[in-house]
Amino acid sequence: MFSGIIQSVGKITSFKGSLLTVEAPEIAKNNEISESISVNGACLTVVNKDSTKFSVNVVEETLNRTNLGKLSVGSYVNLESALRVGDKIGGHNVQGHVDCTTTVKNINKIDNSWIVDFHKPEKFSHYFIEKGFITIDGASLTITNDIEEYFSIAVIPFTWDHTIFSGYEVGSVVNLEVDMTAKYIEKILSKSQKLEKAN
Numbered sequence: 658m659f660s661g662i663i664q665s666v667g668k669i670t671s672f673k674g675s676l677l678t679v680e681a682p683e684i685a686k687n688n689e690i691s692e693s694i695s696v697n698g699a700c701l702t703v704v705n706k707d708s709t710k711f712s713v714n715v716v717e718e719t720l721n722r723t724n725l726g727k728l729s730v731g732s733y734v735n736l737e738s739a740l741r742v743g744d745k746i747g748g749h750n751v752q753g754h755v756d757c758t759t760t761v762k763n764i765n766k767i768d769n770s771w772i773v774d775f776h777k778p779e780k781f782s783h784y785f786i787e788k789g790f791i792t793i794d795g796a797s798l799t800i801t802n803d804i805e806e807y808f809s810i811a812v813i814p815f816t817w818d819h820t821i822f823s824g825y826e827v828g829s830v831v832n833l834e835v836d837m838t839a840k841y842i843e844k845i846l847s848k849s850q851k852l853e854k855a856n
Contacts, residue, residue: 660745660751664736669734675715677715688703701713737795748797751834756834756835761773771811772811775833786800786839
């Protein structure tokens, strides 16, 4: 489980087969082999590490569902260690199970912040709600605008400077995880409706 508060930006130093190696001294120092790490919002397991780098395995399912397959040596990724008992949850409950990808539609700088629009994936469109949570490349954010074909977020300077968001451009592919609370509610309501029809 994660909170969507990005702790570090790492740099890809190697991606051979399914083994992805990331340079991120703070993350490598504070995490051990077998622990979970969020890489651009995908929960992965540390399988090797030294003082400055760590490695994770990326299986085919993850490559197909996320933007990790588009990474190459020199790419940057958002990183967050798994929550420990007693840690603050500064964002919202994030599972690290990426639902889908989408692309950046538009970026506007307004005063000292940025408004970023994203194309809304049709399959998951019913999970989007203004002022609701959304996880983008592992970062917990608030939806500021929910339009039929796209949604928007507002990014403050600190987040812009301390995540990979500053490297976004129109067409950039990003990972999305919708609020899991909405999924639970949907499942409960669906099951309730089926029981009502059966009776």
